Amino acid sequence: xxxxxxxxxxxxSTARLKMTQMSAPARKVPLEDIPVxxxxxxxEVAELFDLRDYMKNERSGIxxxxxxxxxxxxxxxxxxxxxxxxxxxxxKAVHVKAVSETQTIANSFGFFKLLATQSSVQRPxxxxxxxxxxxxxxxxxxxxxTYYRHYKIYQYAFTTLVRMDVQHVEPLFETSVAxxxxxxxxxxxxxxxxxxxIARLAAEAKAKEEEEAAALEEEEREARLKAExxxxxPEEVTTKVAEVLAASMAQMKEELEAKFAEQEQTLxxxxxALEAK
Numbered sequence: 001x002x003x004x005x006x007x008x009x010x011x012x013s014t015a016r017l018k019m020t021q022m023s024a025p026a027r028k029v030p031l032e033d034i035p036v037x038x039x040x041x042x043x044e045v046a047e048l049f050d051l052r053d054y055m056k057n058e059r060s061g062i063x064x065x066x067x068x069x070x071x072x073x074x075x076x077x078x079x080x081x082x083x084x085x086x087x088x089x090x091x092k093a094v095h096v097k098a099v100s101e102t103q104t105i106a107n108s109f110g111f112f113k114l115l116a117t118q119s120s121v122q123r124p125x126x127x128x129x130x131x132x133x134x135x136x137x138x139x140x141x142x143x144x145x146t147y148y149r150h151y152k153i154y155q156y157a158f159t160t161l162v163r164m165d166v167q168h169v170e171p172l173f174e175t176s177v178a179x180x181x182x183x184x185x186x187x188x189x190x191x192x193x194x195x196x197x198i199a200r201l202a203a204e205a206k207a208k209e210e211e212e213a214a215a216l217e218e219e220e221r222e223a224r225l226k227a228e229x230x231x232x233x234p235e236e237v238t239t240k241v242a243e244v245l246a247a248s249m250a251q252m253k254e255e256l257e258a259k260f261a262e263q264e265q266t267l268x269x270x271x272x273a274l275e276a277k
Contacts, residue, residue, distance in 0.1 A: 028118055031089040036081060042068050049092075062157055066091065066147065073142055077135070086130050087139060090115045091147070098151075099158040105151045112143060 034048065045068050046054050054060040070091050074084040093115060098108040120129060120136040131139070147154070186194070 029093070029115060031086065031093060031115065031119075034085045034088045034092070036071065036084050036088060038075070038081070040071060045071060059158060062154070063095075066095070069146065077138065079135075083130055083135070086119050090119065090139075091143075094143075095147075095154070095158075098155070102155070102159060105148060108151065109144075109148060113140065116140060 036048070040048070042064065046052055046060075046064050049063065049067055051057075051060040051064045051067075054064045067088060070088055071084065074087050079087065090112065094108060094112045097103060097111055103111070116131070116136045116139055120131040120133060
Protein backbone atom coordinates (compact mmCIF):
# COMPACT_ATOMS: atom_id res chain seq x y z
CA UNK A 1 0.00 0.00 0.00
CA UNK A 2 0.86 3.66 -0.09
CA UNK A 3 2.96 5.16 2.68
CA UNK A 4 2.15 8.42 4.43
CA UNK A 5 4.40 11.42 4.23
CA UNK A 6 7.62 10.73 6.11
CA UNK A 7 7.70 7.06 5.15
CA UNK A 8 5.56 5.72 8.03
CA UNK A 9 2.35 3.89 7.27
CA UNK A 10 -0.53 5.27 9.41
CA UNK A 11 -1.67 1.77 10.30
CA UNK A 12 1.74 0.48 11.33
CA SER A 13 2.45 -0.51 14.95
CA THR A 14 4.96 2.33 15.32
CA ALA A 15 2.37 4.92 14.31
CA ARG A 16 -0.24 3.45 16.66
CA LEU A 17 2.27 3.58 19.55
CA LYS A 18 3.01 7.25 18.86
CA MET A 19 -0.69 8.11 18.68
CA THR A 20 -1.32 6.25 21.95
CA GLN A 21 1.47 8.13 23.70
CA MET A 22 0.16 11.46 22.44
CA SER A 23 -3.37 10.76 23.74
CA ALA A 24 -2.21 9.50 27.16
CA PRO A 25 -2.34 11.82 30.20
CA ALA A 26 0.56 14.21 30.56
CA ARG A 27 1.46 12.74 33.97
CA LYS A 28 0.18 10.16 36.40
CA VAL A 29 -1.39 11.37 39.66
CA PRO A 30 0.50 9.54 42.40
CA LEU A 31 -1.52 7.47 44.86
CA GLU A 32 -0.61 6.47 48.38
CA ASP A 33 0.25 2.84 49.01
CA ILE A 34 -2.09 1.83 51.85
CA PRO A 35 -1.08 -1.48 53.51
CA VAL A 36 -4.48 -3.10 53.99
CA UNK A 37 -5.14 -6.72 54.87
CA UNK A 38 -8.28 -8.86 54.95
CA UNK A 39 -10.56 -8.79 58.00
CA UNK A 40 -9.31 -5.53 59.51
CA UNK A 41 -11.25 -4.24 62.52
CA UNK A 42 -12.39 -0.67 62.94
CA UNK A 43 -9.64 0.07 65.45
CA GLU A 44 -7.05 -1.34 63.05
CA VAL A 45 -8.37 0.89 60.27
CA ALA A 46 -8.21 3.85 62.68
CA GLU A 47 -4.58 2.98 63.39
CA LEU A 48 -3.85 2.64 59.68
CA PHE A 49 -5.23 6.09 58.81
CA ASP A 50 -3.99 7.77 62.01
CA LEU A 51 -7.52 8.31 63.33
CA ARG A 52 -6.93 7.04 66.86
CA ASP A 53 -8.92 9.90 68.37
CA TYR A 54 -12.11 8.97 66.53
CA MET A 55 -14.01 8.51 69.80
CA LYS A 56 -13.48 12.17 70.74
CA ASN A 57 -12.87 13.88 67.40
CA GLU A 58 -15.98 14.06 65.21
CA ARG A 59 -13.99 14.58 62.01
CA SER A 60 -11.87 11.53 62.72
CA GLY A 61 -15.02 9.53 63.39
CA ILE A 62 -16.57 10.59 60.07
CA UNK A 63 -13.41 9.72 58.14
CA UNK A 64 -13.11 6.37 59.88
CA UNK A 65 -16.68 5.48 58.90
CA UNK A 66 -15.92 6.49 55.31
CA UNK A 67 -12.79 4.33 55.03
CA UNK A 68 -14.23 1.40 56.96
CA UNK A 69 -17.34 1.32 54.74
CA UNK A 70 -15.15 1.48 51.63
CA UNK A 71 -13.13 -1.42 53.01
CA UNK A 72 -16.34 -3.39 53.56
CA UNK A 73 -17.44 -2.59 49.99
CA UNK A 74 -14.11 -3.81 48.62
CA UNK A 75 -14.45 -7.01 50.61
CA UNK A 76 -17.99 -7.53 49.28
CA UNK A 77 -16.73 -7.08 45.72
CA UNK A 78 -13.97 -9.61 46.32
CA UNK A 79 -11.19 -7.13 45.60
CA UNK A 80 -7.63 -8.29 45.94
CA UNK A 81 -5.31 -6.58 48.41
CA UNK A 82 -3.88 -4.45 45.58
CA UNK A 83 -7.33 -3.38 44.40
CA UNK A 84 -8.51 -2.63 47.93
CA UNK A 85 -5.42 -0.55 48.65
CA UNK A 86 -5.83 1.37 45.39
CA UNK A 87 -9.53 2.00 45.98
CA UNK A 88 -8.91 3.36 49.49
CA UNK A 89 -6.06 5.50 48.17
CA UNK A 90 -8.38 6.96 45.52
CA UNK A 91 -11.07 7.74 48.11
CA LYS A 92 -8.55 9.38 50.43
CA ALA A 93 -7.00 11.47 47.65
CA VAL A 94 -10.45 12.57 46.45
CA HIS A 95 -11.54 13.62 49.93
CA VAL A 96 -8.31 15.48 50.73
CA LYS A 97 -8.47 17.43 47.48
CA ALA A 98 -12.19 18.17 47.88
CA VAL A 99 -11.67 19.62 51.35
CA SER A 100 -8.38 21.45 50.79
CA GLU A 101 -9.55 23.11 47.57
CA THR A 102 -13.25 23.37 48.46
CA GLN A 103 -14.15 21.73 45.18
CA THR A 104 -17.59 21.64 43.68
CA ILE A 105 -19.18 18.22 43.45
CA ALA A 106 -18.64 18.22 39.67
CA ASN A 107 -14.92 18.99 39.96
CA SER A 108 -14.47 16.43 42.72
CA PHE A 109 -16.20 13.67 40.77
CA GLY A 110 -14.12 14.58 37.73
CA PHE A 111 -10.99 14.07 39.81
CA PHE A 112 -12.34 10.72 41.04
CA LYS A 113 -12.95 9.59 37.45
CA LEU A 114 -9.39 10.62 36.53
CA LEU A 115 -7.92 8.50 39.32
CA ALA A 116 -10.23 5.59 38.58
CA THR A 117 -9.37 5.74 34.87
CA GLN A 118 -5.63 5.84 35.43
CA SER A 119 -6.05 2.73 37.58
CA SER A 120 -8.20 0.89 35.04
CA VAL A 121 -6.29 1.28 31.78
CA GLN A 122 -3.05 -0.57 31.18
CA ARG A 123 -0.93 2.21 29.74
CA PRO A 124 2.43 2.33 31.54
CA UNK A 125 3.88 4.52 32.86
CA UNK A 126 0.81 6.77 32.85
CA UNK A 127 -1.79 4.28 34.04
CA UNK A 128 -2.07 0.73 35.30
CA UNK A 129 -4.86 -1.71 34.60
CA UNK A 130 -5.62 -2.63 38.21
CA UNK A 131 -9.42 -2.51 37.82
CA UNK A 132 -11.53 -3.77 34.99
CA UNK A 133 -13.93 -1.46 33.22
CA UNK A 134 -16.87 -3.11 35.01
CA UNK A 135 -15.20 -2.64 38.40
CA UNK A 136 -14.46 1.00 37.63
CA UNK A 137 -18.13 1.53 36.74
CA UNK A 138 -19.30 -0.16 39.95
CA UNK A 139 -16.88 1.94 42.02
CA UNK A 140 -18.25 5.09 40.41
CA UNK A 141 -21.81 4.07 41.22
CA UNK A 142 -20.82 3.25 44.79
CA UNK A 143 -19.16 6.64 45.28
CA UNK A 144 -22.15 8.43 43.77
CA UNK A 145 -24.57 6.66 46.11
CA THR A 146 -22.46 7.18 49.24
CA TYR A 147 -19.78 9.87 49.31
CA TYR A 148 -21.23 12.19 46.68
CA ARG A 149 -24.75 11.69 47.94
CA HIS A 150 -23.65 13.35 51.19
CA TYR A 151 -20.99 15.57 49.61
CA LYS A 152 -22.31 18.81 51.09
CA ILE A 153 -22.32 17.28 54.56
CA TYR A 154 -18.68 16.24 54.15
CA GLN A 155 -17.79 19.72 52.95
CA TYR A 156 -19.58 21.30 55.90
CA ALA A 157 -17.95 18.96 58.42
CA PHE A 158 -14.40 19.41 57.13
CA THR A 159 -14.40 23.04 56.04
CA THR A 160 -13.02 25.46 58.58
CA LEU A 161 -15.78 27.86 59.46
CA VAL A 162 -14.98 31.56 59.40
CA ARG A 163 -16.90 33.48 61.99
CA MET A 164 -17.62 37.12 61.37
CA ASP A 165 -18.91 39.33 64.14
CA VAL A 166 -20.87 42.24 62.74
CA GLN A 167 -21.56 45.12 65.05
CA HIS A 168 -23.98 47.84 64.14
CA VAL A 169 -22.61 51.28 64.85
CA GLU A 170 -24.75 54.34 64.57
CA PRO A 171 -23.24 56.90 62.19
CA LEU A 172 -21.74 59.89 63.91
CA PHE A 173 -23.11 63.19 62.73
CA GLU A 174 -22.01 66.53 64.06
CA THR A 175 -24.99 68.66 64.94
CA SER A 176 -24.77 72.40 64.79
CA VAL A 177 -25.74 74.56 67.74
CA ALA A 178 -29.37 75.61 67.57
CA UNK A 179 -29.75 79.36 67.67
CA UNK A 180 -32.88 81.03 68.92
CA UNK A 181 -34.95 82.94 66.41
CA UNK A 182 -34.12 86.60 66.06
CA UNK A 183 -37.50 87.43 67.56
CA UNK A 184 -36.24 86.13 70.93
CA UNK A 185 -32.93 87.96 70.77
CA UNK A 186 -32.02 90.52 73.50
CA UNK A 187 -30.70 93.98 73.09
CA UNK A 188 -27.25 94.79 74.39
CA UNK A 189 -28.71 96.65 77.39
CA UNK A 190 -30.94 93.68 78.28
CA UNK A 191 -28.00 91.31 77.97
CA UNK A 192 -25.83 93.47 80.26
CA UNK A 193 -28.65 93.72 82.82
CA UNK A 194 -29.09 89.94 82.77
CA UNK A 195 -25.38 89.40 83.29
CA UNK A 196 -25.40 91.81 86.24
CA UNK A 197 -28.34 89.94 87.78
CA ILE A 198 -26.50 86.65 87.36
CA ALA A 199 -23.40 88.14 88.99
CA ARG A 200 -25.47 89.53 91.90
CA LEU A 201 -27.15 86.18 92.56
CA ALA A 202 -23.79 84.45 92.45
CA ALA A 203 -22.34 86.94 94.95
CA GLU A 204 -25.30 86.47 97.31
CA ALA A 205 -24.96 82.70 97.14
CA LYS A 206 -21.26 82.98 97.87
CA ALA A 207 -21.87 85.33 100.82
CA LYS A 208 -24.47 82.95 102.24
CA GLU A 209 -22.06 80.03 101.99
CA GLU A 210 -19.35 82.05 103.74
CA GLU A 211 -21.80 83.06 106.50
CA GLU A 212 -22.87 79.45 107.09
CA ALA A 213 -19.25 78.35 107.14
CA ALA A 214 -18.38 81.07 109.69
CA ALA A 215 -21.31 80.06 111.95
CA LEU A 216 -20.27 76.43 111.82
CA GLU A 217 -16.71 77.38 112.64
CA GLU A 218 -17.92 79.45 115.63
CA GLU A 219 -19.95 76.52 116.97
CA GLU A 220 -16.95 74.26 116.69
CA ARG A 221 -14.78 76.87 118.45
CA GLU A 222 -17.23 77.20 121.37
CA ALA A 223 -17.47 73.45 121.76
CA ARG A 224 -13.70 73.21 121.76
CA LEU A 225 -13.37 75.98 124.42
CA LYS A 226 -15.97 74.29 126.63
CA ALA A 227 -14.14 71.01 126.42
CA GLU A 228 -10.85 72.72 127.24
CA UNK A 229 -12.46 74.55 130.20
CA UNK A 230 -13.89 71.38 131.65
CA UNK A 231 -10.60 69.60 131.17
CA UNK A 232 -8.71 72.44 132.93
CA UNK A 233 -11.03 72.53 136.01
CA PRO A 234 -9.16 71.45 139.23
CA GLU A 235 -9.94 67.96 140.46
CA GLU A 236 -10.98 69.16 143.95
CA VAL A 237 -13.53 71.51 142.43
CA THR A 238 -14.95 68.68 140.41
CA THR A 239 -15.07 66.48 143.49
CA LYS A 240 -16.75 69.24 145.55
CA VAL A 241 -19.41 69.75 142.94
CA ALA A 242 -20.04 66.02 142.85
CA GLU A 243 -20.38 65.89 146.67
CA VAL A 244 -22.82 68.81 146.72
CA LEU A 245 -24.90 67.15 144.02
CA ALA A 246 -24.87 63.86 145.92
CA ALA A 247 -26.00 65.53 149.17
CA SER A 248 -28.71 67.41 147.36
CA MET A 249 -29.93 64.23 145.75
CA ALA A 250 -29.98 62.43 149.12
CA GLN A 251 -32.02 65.22 150.71
CA MET A 252 -34.46 65.19 147.82
CA LYS A 253 -34.80 61.43 148.21
CA GLU A 254 -35.61 61.71 151.94
CA GLU A 255 -38.20 64.39 151.32
CA LEU A 256 -39.85 62.33 148.60
CA GLU A 257 -39.91 59.20 150.77
CA ALA A 258 -41.50 61.14 153.67
CA LYS A 259 -44.10 62.59 151.38
CA PHE A 260 -44.88 59.18 149.89
CA ALA A 261 -45.23 57.72 153.45
CA GLU A 262 -47.63 60.47 154.47
CA GLN A 263 -49.72 59.91 151.36
CA GLU A 264 -49.74 56.19 152.04
CA GLN A 265 -50.98 56.69 155.65
CA THR A 266 -53.75 58.97 154.46
CA LEU A 267 -54.82 56.43 151.86
CA UNK A 268 -54.83 53.59 154.39
CA UNK A 269 -56.98 55.65 156.77
CA UNK A 270 -59.52 56.26 154.05
CA UNK A 271 -59.63 52.57 153.22
CA UNK A 272 -60.16 51.68 156.91
CA ALA A 273 -63.00 54.21 157.21
CA LEU A 274 -64.68 52.74 154.17
CA GLU A 275 -64.39 49.23 155.56
CA ALA A 276 -65.88 50.33 158.93
CA LYS A 277 -69.05 51.47 157.20
